[in-house]
Amino acid sequence: MAILILAEHDDGGLKSETLNVVTAAGKIGGEIHVLVAGSACSAAARAACQIAGVVKVLLADATHYAGQGAENTAALMHSLASAYTHILAPASSHGKDVLPRLAALLDVAQISDIVAVASPDTFVRPIYAGNALATVQSADAIKLVTVRVSAFEAAEQGRSAAVEPTSIACGPDLGLSRRIGREMSQSTRPELGAAKVVIAGGRGLASAENFHNLLEPLADKLGAAIGASRAAIDAGFVANDCQIGQTGKIVAPQLFIAIGISGAIQHVAGMRESKVIVAINKDPDAPIFQVADFGLVGDLFKLVPELTAAL
Amino acid sequence: MKVLVTVKRVIDYNVRVRIKADGSGVDLGNVKMAMNPFDEIAVEEAVRLREAGIATEVVAVSCGVLACQDTLRTALALGADRAILIQTDVDLQPLAVAKLLQAVALKEVPQLVILGKQAIDDDANQTGQMLAALLAWPQATFASTLRVADGKLQATREIDGGQETLEVALPAVVTADLRLNEPRYATLPNIMKAKKKPLEVSTPAELGVDVTPRLTTLKVVEPLKRQAVVMVADVAELVAHIAHIPQVATLRNEPRGN
Numbered sequence A: 001m002a003i004l005i006l007a008e009h010d011d012g013g014l015k016s017e018t019l020n021v022v023t024a025a026g027k028i029g030g031e032i033h034v035l036v037a038g039s040a041c042s043a044a045a046r047a048a049c050q051i052a053g054v055v056k057v058l059l060a061d062a063t064h065y066a067g068q069g070a071e072n073t074a075a076l077m078h079s080l081a082s083a084y085t086h087i088l089a090p091a092s093s094h095g096k097d098v099l100p101r102l103a104a105l106l107d108v109a110q111i112s113d114i115v116a117v118a119s120p121d122t123f124v125r126p127i128y129a130g131n132a133l134a135t136v137q138s139a140d141a142i143k144l145v146t147v148r149v150s151a152f153e154a155a156e157q158g159r160s161a162a163v164e165p166t167s168i169a170c171g172p173d174l175g176l177s178r179r180i181g182r183e184m185s186q187s188t189r190p191e192l193g194a195a196k197v198v199i200a201g202g203r204g205l206a207s208a209e210n211f212h213n214l215l216e217p218l219a220d221k222l223g224a225a226i227g228a229s230r231a232a233i234d235a236g237f238v239a240n241d242c243q244i245g246q247t248g249k250i251v252a253p254q255l256f257i258a259i260g261i262s263g264a265i266q267h268v269a270g271m272r273e274s275k276v277i278v279a280i281n282k283d284p285d286a287p288i289f290q291v292a293d294f295g296l297v298g299d300l301f302k303l304v305p306e307l308t309a310a311l
Numbered sequence B: 001m002k003v004l005v006t007v008k009r010v011i012d013y014n015v016r017v018r019i020k021a022d023g024s025g026v027d028l029g030n031v032k033m034a035m036n037p038f039d040e041i042a043v044e045e046a047v048r049l050r051e052a053g054i055a056t057e058v059v060a061v062s063c064g065v066l067a068c069q070d071t072l073r074t075a076l077a078l079g080a081d082r083a084i085l086i087q088t089d090v091d092l093q094p095l096a097v098a099k100l101l102q103a104v105a106l107k108e109v110p111q112l113v114i115l116g117k118q119a120i121d122d123d124a125n126q127t128g129q130m131l132a133a134l135l136a137w138p139q140a141t142f143a144s145t146l147r148v149a150d151g152k153l154q155a156t157r158e159i160d161g162g163q164e165t166l167e168v169a170l171p172a173v174v175t176a177d178l179r180l181n182e183p184r185y186a187t188l189p190n191i192m193k194a195k196k197k198p199l200e201v202s203t204p205a206e207l208g209v210d211v212t213p214r215l216t217t218l219k220v221v222e223p224l225k226r227q228a229v230v231m232v233a234d235v236a237e238l239v240a241h242i243a244h245i246p247q248v249a250t251l252r253n254e255p256r257g258n
């Protein structure tokens, strides 16, 4: 058995999601290879060589992989696939873009967002916004799986007997798609998916100004990432990529503090695996208290500054 | 240009799911069903393209049981011009749906196919990408804005940590994210009108597509219940409860894990 992992990276460096996928691959068993496909991405490939458990790093470096479009990336992986029993990617926006496309090229099913490995052909995945967990078995010769990063520990990095990246022949440039713009959120905070503490705000904060004025001092103190409900994002309090939930980020930090969030199932889907959940809400019947460990009923405009001061 | 838009019949997003006692799946008996919310957004976008004079015809497609006709009638009431049901009682998985849609696309020759980015039942987020691969078309997934001009499509995509804009040649596949638009409600006159719009029924066999499932669901269970909530009276009590968490403990200069 050999497993190919599509690395999450930004050319200059490896993203931490890759480490969690390596751990998931370890639970399947078999030789682990990592593919770094990008443009001027050798630094990311060298970083992948440092991950414990990885025996080979494939480097496909070409300008037509700049932007890591799904069409060219899937075509490249299609040519590599026959050597593998499993192909894994994080259930990131990139992994979710590429892996189903590859699956169709290979005429195999794809298994999305696994949270556990039951055996090399059987996986556990949430369905219905995490209200049910399905155990599914694949009969395909190659298993294509995206991995819910928050469900697996990060593999160790920084081993000494490192492997060297192996440059591979690049696939064709299909010329189907061109990236013409990209705006990444600038933040000095930890990434939402990897943060140990997440402070999440909802519609209850009532304005963008309140959202920032109340949540940032608390997040600063705790070194936390800031997340939000869909309602807060739709109201323009904070950027789209802060959305937590069924259709946003999935987080599982040590501490999650939900402030002015009602706890709709679509939101809970993204945070229910957090270690400790604290909810602050003025409505004692808010569903968020059904998933919270500690609940505080009251006006967030009074309680949040109090909490920040008390820490 | 013709636009194909896909709609899936799923459990209504407000309904609490119940798991069957034998662990074989989710109990859909007597449960309110509705159009997948992401597909409502896809339909809305297609209809807006027609209203803007960019699309000439909007064809809604659904794959599944006979009752998917209701979902298609909703799409027609929202403004689609006609509808196609690929009827089967087989439990359809994303690859099978993508193959059915490919067969429909080869017959209908649309310039654009818009799908919801995921269905809220299986949460797979696969079908649009698979369809694009089968057609060898470009894909713009998780789209939050669309512009079509001069045979090209520009789409802003919601990606981890920000957003990006792609330009792809038509024909293309787009999957709709939540913020692409706010779908309208079907008005009563439009619901009445929709009853007279054409709805064609076909089958996987007629399209020559093998829809045999590739994945077997061995069991479906409820997620682990969390412990009951402890309601605290004030901030001081809350802080006492979370003081042992390392990130809090460091702040408070207390011993870790205590």
Ligand SMILES: Cc1cc2nc3c(=O)[nH]c(=O)nc-3n(C[C@H](O)[C@H](O)[C@H](O)COP(=O)(O)OP(=O)(O)OC[C@H]3O[C@@H](n4cnc5c(N)ncnc54)[C@H](O)[C@@H]3O)c2cc1C
Binding pocket: A201, A202, A203, A204, A205, A228, A229, A230, A231, A232, A243, A244, A245, A246, A247, A248, A259, A260, A261, A262, A263, A264, A265, A266, A267, A270, A280, A281, A282, A283, A286, A298, A299, A300, A301, B013, B037, B038, B120
């Ligand atoms: C297909 C689909 C996908 C979705 N995906 C997501 C998703 O990924 N993530 C997501 O979050 N949502 C998602 N939603 C939306 C979800 O259903 C809810 O609408 C949303 O989560 C509500 O956000 P909220 O809790 O901030 O707002 P509300 O439900 O309006 O809750 C606001 C809360 O703030 C409290 N409050 C108000 N003022 C105060 C105050 N002064 N002090 C204390 N408390 C106060 C209120 O009591 C209330 O409980 C999705 C919906 C659909 C249909």
